[in-house]
Amino acid sequence: MLAQNRLLLYGAALFLIFLQACSNDDDRLFTLKSDDTIPFTNELHYTEEFNPYTYRNFYNGGGVALGDINNDGLIDVYFTGNVVDNKMFLNKGNWEFEDVTKKTGLACSDVWSSGACFVDINGDGLLDLYVCKAGKPGGEHRYNELFINKGNLEFEEQSAAYGLDVTGLSIQAAFFDYDRDGDLDCYLLNNSLRSIGGFDLVKDRRKEYSENGNKFFENRDGRFVDVSQELGIFSSEIGFGLGITLSDFNLDGWTDIYVSNDFFEKDYLYLNQEGKSFVESGESFFECFPLGSMGADVADLDNDLLPDLMITEMLPSTSGRKKTKAIYDSWKKYSLAVSKGYAHQFPRNMLQRNMGAAGFLEIGRKAGVEATNWSWSCLMQDFDNDGLKDIVVANGIYKDLLDRDYLAFMANDSKVKNSIDEGGNNAITKLIDAMPSEAVSNFAFKNMGDFNFENYSDEWGLGAKSFSNGCAYGDLDNDGDLDLVFNNVNAPSFVYENKSERLNHNFISISLKGKGKNTRAVGAKTIAYACGQTFMTEQYPSRGFQSSVSNHLSIGLGQCQGIDSLKIIWPNGQSITKRDVKINTSYEFEESSDNTQEMSAVLSASNQNILTLVDTLSFVHRQLKFNQFNRERLLFKMNTSAGPAIAVNEDGNSKMIFTGGGKEQTSSLFIFNEEELKEVTAPFANKKRSEVVDAVFFDSDQDGDQDLYIAHGGTAFSPKANEYHDVLYINEGNGRFEESKNAIPFSNPIATGVVTIGDYNNDGLPDLFVGDQNSNNVYGLPGSGYLFKNIGANNFELVNTPAFENLGIITDAKWADFNADGLLDLVVVGEWMDISIFVNNEGQFKLANESFGLANTKGLWNTVLVDDFNQDGTPDLFVGNVGENSAVTSQHLLYINDFDANGSQEQILAEQVNNKVYPSLDMDELMSQLPVLKRKYVYYKDYAGATMGDLFSEEQLEQSIKLSLNTLESKLYLLKDNRFEEQPLPAEVQFSSIHAVTTSDVDQDGTLDFLIGGNHYLTKPQFGRDDASKGWLLKGAKSGNEIRYAKVFPLNISGEIRAFENLSENEVLIGVNNQQVKIYKY
């Protein structure tokens, strides 16, 4: 019976697979052509002499160059091979290709070719070919070669005559006219010859010129002259370039350069100074970079005319592979690299969204494109012609060089090192034999709009497993969509026919013919205006990795039935607008001097600053560096950047601003008196050792002036340290504040997270709620809330409130009468906590989440703002969470327990996958803390499959504190009929963590807007910091009877924003961690 059932199931499964296989194949966007369509295999076998140990770039693979070499209107295909010959295929139409390698003489035999690109270098209208070489040492024609197209499929090698016969580890060249003198100049991307192991992180090393570094050549009448140093291009030994990507990144009309650097060196963004020089400006545009940057591409992904950038890396796509196929830097190495000027680099793909004047925001994790295994190339184009550009990633490495088990056990058990040193018998080949090899699927991400991408690798038919390196797109069959060609190691190349015609999407194809020597108009830009949208493309053939795409521009239009106009901006900055452009048509436009106009910049006026700096306080917040990871080693982030805490009082009688100091920093009180500003620090000097995390003005003793409660917290102290004592300062008039003689009656000092004032018992005296954020100095142990009743004369009494016990990691709380019964209720938020509403029933507090519609709202809440946002008379909530662009997902759990019974608690981050819970920590990290586990798991591959239940006993897990999450989104709730209704928010709000928010009618349209900000930097590099925000203005706008919150605008404030405080007269005070406190006007 059982057996029968199984058989039946098996049959059904087979049937399903079969069904799927035949139904899908036909509708998939891409069809893989048979291997003999364009037969090329980059065959590569290691030998004792030549292998990944003796040659660093052994598995970098080959590239693809597309271009019409005989001007017959059909795009031809060139492959580079590493050990095998390169091949040139002539497109004969109808997917027939002829191997013309011999005839053209483009084989480049016996030398390691890497990148290739077609370029009409001499302006004769015929595409020439530049081939980069990267090995092997010695051999003939080891230098990069330039093949001049003589017509009739004949080429002549003239690299020496042009000055481009460079010998090095060249990867790819990009030709463009940087100085608008009409001819093409050249950026040559080289990989350093030096081995990685020998570098210490030395400051400014990139400024040292090396013969083998990257080179920039200016074309001087056909002779290419190395002007790298004059122009400000780095040619150092630490340049491990793998990607060269051109675009007008800052929209000033001049071509800029992005260079992806592998390994420890940061990437470069060279801004073109109007053809006079380049200024490397990466860090002022990008908050972070990929660590091992690989190929990259640039394109406008949201049709806002701003080019967005994607850079690939090597982060594995599954948690199992993350634990076995990748190595992560420690916090220390990361910090050291940052301090030596190597910028913030993290191991993952990055999608840099161009925000115009506000720079770029990295949102790869929110977009879901951050992990695509060992990736070499990405290309961004509208593959399905739906009007939005998609992303394709080529990936795979023939041998898993970073397989952890291999590194830890194979690579030495056989005593290889010594064999290598002394030339043992086949030691290396045997070693490499032992390296695992696993083909992986390339990735295709369909652009769903608003920077949402979905993995369509299989849906689009691109899911075949391979080791792919270079790839290129081009319309090989002239049907209006882009076909794809991948160069694979040890497998036939992939040629995919795009069958987008089934989708009935519209398009136009454009060829541009430039004046003078730049016959293909490299550097031109076209903008199609249609359906109220703008579709922008740029003409730069070198893209992705070691490859170049066809120079026919292709624009997908989706359902747009017509084009209003098409603007062409020629490389010299002149532009022309064409009307009467028909859809689904191919055009050729030729540059002429007629009807053109000067285009200086395309940047629209929408980027004007919302906030204007009007004043700075003399207080500069200083966060003492404290490494919480040294104490709580398994944590993924540190909670040590809470400040500055700022309190403001403007009650008509006085204007005061208190700015709280970090540990070892004295706080300041600024008293504004008839245009005179007085800074007071004396009362706070003896509390300098403490860290201020919250502060509030209130009239404690009801004598008519404002007293000040200062909450001390943080993590940089020992448990129950005196530095944690909160202090009440009594206003003695004339700017004199004195510490209250009556201490707040805590039984033990707590690491306060929040203090909030409210008269909960309506006796006319303001009472206090104080929340514990860091109970017992162990992250994750629940802290309690403390209710202190004001009994007059600055005396407070602790009110026993069972509902407030062990709430969690309390970060914020606010009093408000949520149920309109005349008594103040309380909302409390925190990390791994629900948004908790406590209803006040004559002094008895009861959790009432469910009735308010806030059940299951566990998040990593940092802040809560309560106000009547929609002015309907009821209090509403804005709650700041970690956002959706972080390493944490709602499937994460945190287990806290003393797992090894040694007296200290461990926090283990874990993740639910298909109802199983796996640890999210790197094995080395976990085992160094709990060595006892090493006896259970010696091999990484075994650890990768281990669940929490495999690692620990049921009893251990049951006794653990287990924290979970429901949502990572920051939320806006409006209270309607005693329930909180969630309001939709723009995606940008979720780009980063939110720690501060205020509401005000910034645009003065009668509805309240929000200023929101955050970021959290202190995260271990494998998890990566939250940095994709420069503060936002979130606008509220009336829409009928409702208020909609649909639009955001960047505030352009860098750093970890920790406080917004409204001041009168349209001013706002902004506190950023480790920065000066500033006042802005809006």
Next chain:
Amino acid sequence: MKNKVIIFTLLLVSLFGCKTEKVNPNYQEDALQPEYIHRSMKSLTDVIVHDIFSPPVASRNYVYPSVAAYQVLIHQYPNYQSLEGQLDGLAGLPKPEKDKAYCYGLASVHAFLQTSKNFIFSEQKLIAFQDELLEAFKEIGIPQEVFDRSLAYGEAMSEAIVKWSSTDNYKETRSFPKYDVREDPERWTPTPPDYMDGIEPHWNTIRTLVLDSARQFVPLPPTAFSLEKDSRFYQETMEVYNAVSEAEPEHVEIAKFWDCNPFVSHVEGHIMFATKKISPGGHWMGITQIATKKANADFMETTAAYTLVAISLFDAFISCWDEKYRSNLTRPETVINQYVNQDWLPLLQTPPFPEHTSGHSVISAASSVALTNLFGDNFAFVDSTEVEYGLPARTFDSFYDAADEAAISRLYGGIHFRPAIEYGVDQGKKVGQYITENIKLKK
């Protein structure tokens, strides 16, 4: 015909051998081959190399199994005495039952291996070896009753030793704060290529076995940090620089021979691999094997030698680590890369902990005192410990001679300044002498 009968009989015997116990009257003697303890020690070393332990932790892995073996074996050799009361916290160990026969050779190696399993990760490797060894003991022909009783005693000893070890603060130190890197140029910071965290910053809180405390023998401090060209520190830096840049071939050989870095990583682009070797402590356990063999030491003398060397190593590491994180001095590689030549590489990979004093100098000196105490000065030997790691053997006139070479090798290797070596040797000698003066093995 006769032959056939013999074969038949042999066959019968072997067939029924398990039923009819065949006792070897000389089993005690046959079980006391020092080879058994040598092989057990080697097997522990192999697993330590495989599992990768830092040098101080490796010293802990050696000491407890050695003491377990020793404490069993003294019951066979009445002229040796227990270490109870001599090692901190060691007391109340199980005693054999009176008037019952034991095979102490078997019990001793069993105690050694059972204890070892608690200190390494790849238990399976040890178990495989243990099975093989027990098989060899079975072949000796020990009466089954004695065999079982001996194993039980070995296990009981092992349990007692493991319990004693659990109070040495090791487990607690796993959660102590990591080393905090300071930005001060004279302080230690992580070094290339791996930039590993400073290992075992709290090793000085591990219980010492013989020393009063980790601080009993504080060495002279390092030379004051200075970048002035005529300063002593700068000259010491340049001495290391030149030792590598203008290395003599003999010095290169010496440096490599004494490298003893349990985990050296090699980074060539994306490809990385690591090589593992015995730790400095493991090297001296190897020398102990060579010396005992050369001296024809019996089972007891051999075990006693291993135990004394292991104790010396253990306390020497604690003493050395105490100084390392007190003086907290930067490594030559860091100073040279930042201020002299950014491309300079030491010959050996810089190990991940502060510079002063040199661990190899301290522990080699301490071990050499222990071995000299047992086998006398001018005990020439050929050190072939590193042969299986691909390095040729070296000849020494005495243990001190070897220790001195191990010490200076760190300068040749470019990983230590001279004071770390000279003061380290001095520190190690004091530790070693104190131990030999305070430990009485024989009655």
